[in-house]
Amino acid sequence: MARVPGGLWKNLIALQVFGANTGVGKTVFSTLLGAHFGRRAGNTKWRVKYIKPVSTGPAGEADDSYVHKYSGQRVSTLFKFDEAVSPHVAARGSKLVPSDELISQTIFQTVQEEARAVSSEQGTTGLSIIETAGGVLSPGPSGTPQADLLRPLRLPSILVGDHRLGGIASTISAAESLIMRGYDIDAVVCFEDQSKYENAQYLNKYFKEMGVSAFILPWIPNMEGIGAGTSEEMKVMQGYYESQSQKSHMNDIAGHLVNSHSERLKKMDAMASRTSEAIWHPFTQHKHVKSADDILVFDSAYGDYFQVKRTGLQPEEDSILYPAFDGSASWWTQGLGHGNPRLALEAAYAAGRYGHVMFAGATHEPALTLAETLLEDSNNPRLKKVFYTDNGSTATEVAIKMALRATSKRYDWDSAKDPVGVIGLKGSYHGDTIGAMDASEPCVFNEKVDWYRGRGFWFEYPTFKLKNGQWVVEPPVGMQEEFGPAQYFDAQDDIFNLAQRGPYDRYEAYIEKTLDELVKTQGRKFGALVMEPVILGAGGMMFVDPLFQQSLVHVVRRYDFSSGASPPSPSTGTDELAWSGLPVVFDEVFTGLYRLGRFTSASFLNLHPDISVHAKLLTGGLLPLSITAASTSIFQAFWGDEKAEALLHGHSYTAHAVGCHVANTSLQTTKRAKNGEEWAAFKQQWAPAERTNDEHHLWSAWSKRFVYQLSKHPSVEFVNALGSVLAVSIVDEAGSGMCFFLVFLTITPSHLTRC
C-alpha cells in the first residue's frame, strides 16, 4: 500500500521486462533493447539505463554486467544478494531485508534521476529498462510476489514468452497474472526456437486476438561446443547483438514501444477535456467546473492512493503521476484498498464460475453464504431474511416497501387514499431514487426534484463530540428546553453507556409529545422509523446522541400508531421478535460492516432493528451490491395467495455472483483483521484504564493523543473519532461552526499496521 508515485515520464520511457519463467531470455531481450536504442541512429538520441531491482548470485554472473558488456549501456543493480537462489531465500541471510515499499521507491528514484539527467541533455530521450527476476510472481526479498511489490509504479510491461515445452501455458498464465494486477502489457515477445513446439506462433496469434501486441524474435545463437566465458562466446554474442538489435523486428518492437508511450501520454492529456465533453458527473454543478483541469484524471489506484495526472506547471522531468490519498475512501466504499489483487482474483473466480445467473427461484453459493453471514454476524435475533439489490438507495426503497406494507396490513390502512409517511431524523440521507429521497426531509439535494415529496416527519436530536478535550452531548440551538442542557462525559465510552444513562425521561417525553401532536392531533399516519444509527454521514457527519436514538426506538415500539383502530397483535402472536409500534429500519449503509469497528452500528445502541440496510463496504470497495435484511414478521406481511401480495421488486443483476463472492472474501478478511493483532493496538490505546481487557469499548483508528490534541486546536470547533471515521469541525472566520470531514480509508491489517 505504498505511497509511491506511478511511473510515467514525458521525456523518458520506463519499461519493465517480465519473463514467463526463468531462463526464457529476459536478459537477452533487455540487452537487445538496450543495444537497439543505444546504437540507433536517427533524430532521437537515447539515454538508456538498464536497472535490475533485485539480483541474486555472484557478482560476476550478474545480469547487469552481461547487459553492459553486450549492449554497451549504463546499468545499475539496486539490491544485491550473493546466494544464487530466489530473493526471499537469499534475503533471509541478510541483515537488512529491503521492504516492498523501499524497492519500489528506489526504482522510482533511480528512474526519476535518469529523467532529470535526460532533461539536462538537450535533444535526448530516456529509456529505462527494469528487468525483473525469475517469473512474474517470483517472490521479492520480503516474500511478496514481484508483480505485487512493483504494482504501485504500474510500469508498462514486456513479457518474454517461454519457448520450451509447456511454455504456451506458462506464458499465458503469466500474462493473466499481470493483467489481473492491473498491468498493461505493451508487448509479448517470443524467441522463435524453431522447435516443433511452435510456441511463438501460437502465442503470437493468441495475444493478438486478445488485443495484446506480440512479436517473434529469431533464436539466440546455438552455443553448443563453445565454452562459457570464452572469447569465442563473446564474439558470437557480440555479433548476435550487433546484428539483431538493428534488424527489422527490433525496429518493429522499438517503434511500437515508443508509440505506446506517446499514445498513453496523449490519451492522458486529452482525458480531462474529453471527459468534460462526454460525462455528466454525479452531484456536480457543471457550471462550477471552471476548466477541464478541475477534473482529476486517474491513471489507476493502489491501496489508499489514487495515481493522478498532474496539472499545471511542473518540472518537465517529473513523473506526471502523483499519489493522492483517497480521503473519502471513494465515498466510503473502500475496505481492502484499491487494486487489491485478492479481490481481483476472487471477482474473476465468480465471473469464471457463474458470470451472472438469474436469482428468481434459484440460488448459488456466494449469495447464500453472504446472506447467512450477514444474518449471523449481525447478531440480531430478529433478522431472518435477506433481500438483494444494487445500492443503498434501492435497498432503502425495499426497506420502505417492506415496512410500509407491514404497517398498512396490520393497521388495515389504504395507503393509496390515505398517505403514510416515515419517521426519521433531520439531515438524514438514504439515496437518490425517488422513494429513498422521499424518506428524507426537504433540503438542497431534493428541492428541485420534480417528483420529490418528503413523506414523513424528521426529529431534531442532540449530538455528541469532543470539544477542547472534553466529551459533550449538546442539544441543537434553541432545543435546550426539550433536550436539557449540555451533558459532559469523561470518555466517549460513557456516552455509549446507555444502561447507566437511560432511560432519560426528557428525551422520551419530548418524543411522545411530538408523536401525540402528529398522530393524535393531526391524524397523520406513519409506516416506519427509518434511521442511520450513530452517524448521519451524507447529512454532514452528525454524531447523534445514542441515547436519543435508543429512546426514539423505545418510544416508537410502544406507541400506538394505529390511528384509532386498535392494533391487532402481531401476526406471529406473542412473538417478542415481531415488530411493534412501527417497524424500525436501520440504514447502516455508511456506518455498518466494521466502518465503526463493529459489524453493525445497531450494536452501539443495544438495539435490534426489524429491517437493516447494508451497502458500500459490503464488497470491500469493488462493486455495487446491497442487501435489506428483515425479520420474520416483516416477511410474513408479504405472504399470501396472490402474487400481488409479494414483494414484487427485483433488478436484473439481483445477487450477482461476482459481487456476492467478493463480499464474502471481504467480510472474511475484515473479520480476521478484527480479531487479529492489527486492531488490538488501536483498541488498546483507546481502552479506558479500568477496562483494558474489555474488547467492547469504543476505539478509533486514529491515535487518541492526536484526536485530543486536534480537539484543542484553536481553529477546531470539535472532533469525532470512531472506528475509521474522523470528523473535524473547523471554526470558520465568522466564528460559526463549519463542518469539514475526513474519513480514514481502510480498516484492514495492511493499512492499520502502518499507522
Next chain:
Amino acid sequence: MARVPGGLWKNLIALQVFGANTGVGKTVFSTLLGAHFGRRAGNTKWRVKYIKPVSTGPAGEADDSYVHKYSGQRVSTLFKFDEAVSPHVAARGSKLVPSDELISQTIFQTVQEEARAVSSEQGTTGLSIIETAGGVLSPGPSGTPQADLLRPLRLPSILVGDHRLGGIASTISAAESLIMRGYDIDAVVCFEDQSKYENAQYLNKYFKEMGVSAFILPWIPNMEGIGAGTSEEMKVMQGYYESQSQKSHMNDIAGHLVNSHSERLKKMDAMASRTSEAIWHPFTQHKHVKSADDILVFDSAYGDYFQVKRTGLQPEEDSILYPAFDGSASWWTQGLGHGNPRLALEAAYAAGRYGHVMFAGATHEPALTLAETLLEDSNNPRLKKVFYTDNGSTATEVAIKMALRATSKRYDWDSAKDPVGVIGLKGSYHGDTIGAMDASEPCVFNEKVDWYRGRGFWFEYPTFKLKNGQWVVEPPVGMQEEFGPAQYFDAQDDIFNLAQRGPYDRYEAYIEKTLDELVKTQGRKFGALVMEPVILGAGGMMFVDPLFQQSLVHVVRRYDFSSGASPPSPSTGTDELAWSGLPVVFDEVFTGLYRLGRFTSASFLNLHPDISVHAKLLTGGLLPLSITAASTSIFQAFWGDEKAEALLHGHSYTAHAVGCHVANTSLQTTKRAKNGEEWAAFKQQWAPAERTNDEHHLWSAWSKRFVYQLSKHPSVEFVNALGSVLAVSIVDEAGSGMCFFLVFLTITPSHLTRC
C-alpha cells in the same frame, strides 16, 4: 459453450490433475493417488480409473501405461496422437481433430460409465483421475487452452506445483488461471526436492493463506546412474510407489479429497433448504414455493447453460448436475455467455488497476471510453452526455429527473404545487424504485406498493406479429375505430418501412385528440414521453407497431404542452437538436445494445430520443451498470449558479471501473461479431429477395423457416422474432391468447455459429 453436464457423482470422485508446467510430476502424483486408493485397506473398496483425455507421443512412452504399471489400476486414454508435441500441433497431422465439446463429452461419458459400474458393485466407491497434458493452459487438439475446454465439467482440481527455479511463480500463475476460470482447487501438491529453492515451503504457506489446501510430498527417487526402462528402474519405482502411496502424507491428501467431495455433496444437498431459510427472493410469492425443491440450485454456469442440481428420483449413478438452457438469458442480461473467461480476465484487470475509484469530479479510462462509445455508436446527434448509475431502474429515475426538470424549467412550472406526469404506453415497465414505478400505469406489480402513485397517462397501441405465416398489425380489442382495421404485410421489413407507411393520419389524429383532452380540457401537465422502443419486454413482450411509436413522438414533439404559457424557444435558440414539445425518453434497457441486432432500438423507428437509457446487456451479462444519455438541451437545464440546480444524483459505485471496462470489452466483442461472418448467415436468410445486399433489413437469430412454421402451429396464436428475441403466443384451452415468451440467449459468434 458445450451442453455437457457438470461432473459430480455421489458414488464416485472425479478429479482432474493439472500441472503448473510440464515435467512437474503430474503422472507421478496420479500414480501415487491411484496406488493409494487402489491398495488402501479399510471400509471402502475403491474402483479406480485413470483417464488421460489427450495423449501425444509414442504409445510405449504414454502416461497411461506408466500409471498402470506402477499403480496397478485401470487406465484409459481417450484421444491419442503419435507425435510428441503439443496436442494442437499433433492434431494438425490427424484427419479427425476432436472438437472441444467431443473431448469433454467423452470424458463425461467415460466417468459416467465408471459410476454405473460402481453402482453395480456393492460397497464400492469410484475414483476417476483425469490427468491433463502439459500446463494448465496448454492447448488441446483444437487449440483451445485445456482449462477452457474442460471447463463445462468443472471437475475439482489438483494442481501439482513446480519444484524448479521459477516454479513458485509458475505455480501461483497456473493456480490463478484455474481460479479465474471458476475452478475449485481441491489441493496444491508440491514435491519437496530439498533444493535450495524451497518452493514447496513457500507455496504451502502461500496457498494456505489463500484458503487453498496445500500438501508437500517427499521427492521422487534419484534415478541418476539407473538406466531408463531397466528392471532396476522398475524396482526402485515400484518400491517408491508401494511405500509412498501408503504413507501419512498420502493419507492426508486422500482424506482431504474424500472429505472435500462429501462436503461438496452435503452443501449441494442443503442449499435449497438453507436458501428458503435465509433468502427473500425477488418477484416471488414465497407462499407459492411449495418446497425447497422448487428452488434451482446452481453449481455454476457456462455458455448458455446453468449447471443445476438434480432433484427428485434419479439413478444413483448419474451425475447430480444437469445443464439447463438459460432461456431468459438470466433476465435478458447475457451477451457473451456465462463463465466467459475473457470477461473474467477483464473484470480482474479493472479490479487490479483501480478497484473502484470515486467518480465525482474525476475520470478514468474505462468510464470515459464507454461513454464515448455509447454516444458514438448510438448514432444519435442529440445525445452528448452520459450519466452513470447502477441499473435500469435508477437510470430511468435519472432520465425522468432530467426530462421533468427541463420541462418545468422551460414552461416555468412549479411541480411541487402542480403535479407533472409522464406520457407512456400501457403495459410499460421501467423498474422497481418508486420513481421508475410511478412512470408506469397501475398494474399487479405496483398495486400494493404504498408509495406508488402512477403519474402520467398511458396510450393504447396497435401491435404487430406473425400470424399463421402472415405479418399483421392489429389494433387492440375495441380500438378499431381509432387505429383502423388490421393491416397485412408481406414481410416484417415492410412493417418497419415507415417512410412508405407514414404519416398515418389516423394514428396522429387519435394521439392529438387524446392530448387535447388531457392537456387542454383536463389541464394536466406532462414532463416527458417515456417509452420502450419496439418491444415492451417485461410487460409481456408486446411488439408495438413502430409507426404508432413514431407517430407518437412526432406529435409530442410538435404539441404545445406549455399549458397556456407560450413555450419559450429552446435554451439553445434555434438548435434543431434541442427538445421540443416534451423531452423524448427511450428506455432501451431490454431492447438496446444489439438485443434486436442493432446498437439502438431507436434506429428501428428512425428517431433520435433526447434521453436514452441502457442497462442489462451493457456489461455483457456480468455486473450491474447502467447509463442515461442526454442531449445538450437537457444538460443545460441543470446549468446554473446554484448547486441545487444541478442533477444531485449519484450512487457510491457510480461508473465503477470493473463494470465500465467489462462493458467496453463486451461491446467491442459484439461489434466484431456484428460485422463478422457469424451474423451474416442469419441476415442472409431473412433478407428479402430484392435486398440481399442490404445490411439494414430485419433479421432474427432464429431460422426463418422455423419461425414461419411455428406461426402455423395449431396451438400458436402468433409469434414474433427479431434479433435474439423470439416470442411465442400460445392459444390456451379457452381459446384466448396467452403469451409465453422465450428469449434467445446470446448474440455472440460462439453462439450464433452453432445455430
